[in-house]
Amino acid sequence: MTVPCQYSPLVVRRRGSSKTRRAVGIPRIDLSLERSKVSELIVKACEDIGFFTVVNHGIPNHIVSRMEREGLDFFAKPASEKQKAGPPSPFGYGCKNIGFNGDKGELEYILMEANPVSVNQRSNTINSDNPKHFSCAVNDYIEAVRKVACEILDLVAEGMWVPDKSVFSKLIRDVNSDSCFRINHYPPNAHLESWDPKTTTTTTSSPPPPPYPCRIGFGEHSDPQILTILRSNDVGGLQICDRGLWIPVPPDPAHFCVFVGDAFQALTNGRFRSVRHRVLANYSSAKPRISTIYFGAPPLDAWISPLPELLSIHTPNLYRPFTWGDFKNALYTTRLADHRLDLFKSSHDDQTRNY
Helix, strand or coil, rough: CCCCCCCCCEEECCCCCEEEEEEEECCCCCCCCCCHHHHHHHHHHHHHHHHHEEEECCHHHHHHHHHHHHHHHHHHCCCCHHHHHHHCCCCEEEEEEEEECCCEEEEEEEECCCCHHHHHHHHHHCCCCHHHHHHHHHHHHHHHHHHHHHHHHHHHHHHCCCCCCCCCHHHHHCCCCEEEEEEEECCCCCCCCCCCCCCCCCCCCCCCEEEEEEECCCEEEEEECCCCEEEEEECCCCCEECEEEEEEEECCCEEEEECCCHHHHHHCCCCCCCCCCEEEECCCCCCCCCEEEEECCCCCCCCCCCCCCCCCCCCCCCCCCCEHHHHHHHCCCCCCCCCHHHHHCCHHHHHHHCC
């Protein structure tokens, strides 16, 4: 898919406008700082933009590098081997098709449930020669990233002065959590018009001359879950949308990107912003982009509704209560770029009744 846009690692442009500005202001938070300060910074980032990066997160380098290596080894396999792990339904191996309603992107991916039993079963089709090698890498990675996600959620609760400091984190700590894990692989500067991982392995060729066409690797969307934690290699392409501006996120393998999801926006009654983002195909790199993403979600039967502490006469309930299962079912009826929370907005009568 080709879209009209201007893309630069330094400059962003508002849709339909000739005005540009420097891409500054992406919050970077050092988790080793004094706790109350970190808590304050995280809450502010969630309110202002719904996105930030973290450093000094405590995830060991060997866990990160092993996970990236396993992902690259899988995507380097012949198409016939990769297809044994698919098609996605929704879990498994997929390429180009995103979801079930016609969305496409220039990528291939693995999607799996973020629990050890499911990962172990899925690994038999992903790495049939040594499934335990792959499953151990994934499970160790998920465990480490989930720990960081829970710490961030606890810091949020502290920063919001919520009595129960585990009110958010316990949703993804729950043994029945519906969290999932994804590995995305975007081809290098091959001629993307003819790239098709279903029939060929990825090859590298010379990039087209600048200005580079703007092609979508993964289209504009918000994540439906509570919190997303993403880590990529040193190849760019990720952009976040802030007040109509697409802002490139400089790649840094030592940083982890944190996204506020739709469920978190509902839990905070709109105080936090579910950030819209996308990935552009990167013509300027001879390397593929690979990203590992943990999506922290509650159990299917968990109710999503604003905390009572966040409601008042002046701030009524913006969303009617719904279960995560209700919201997940709505995902399968919408397109990638749809604003799914709009389906659950409260009516005036609901707002009056709920406060």
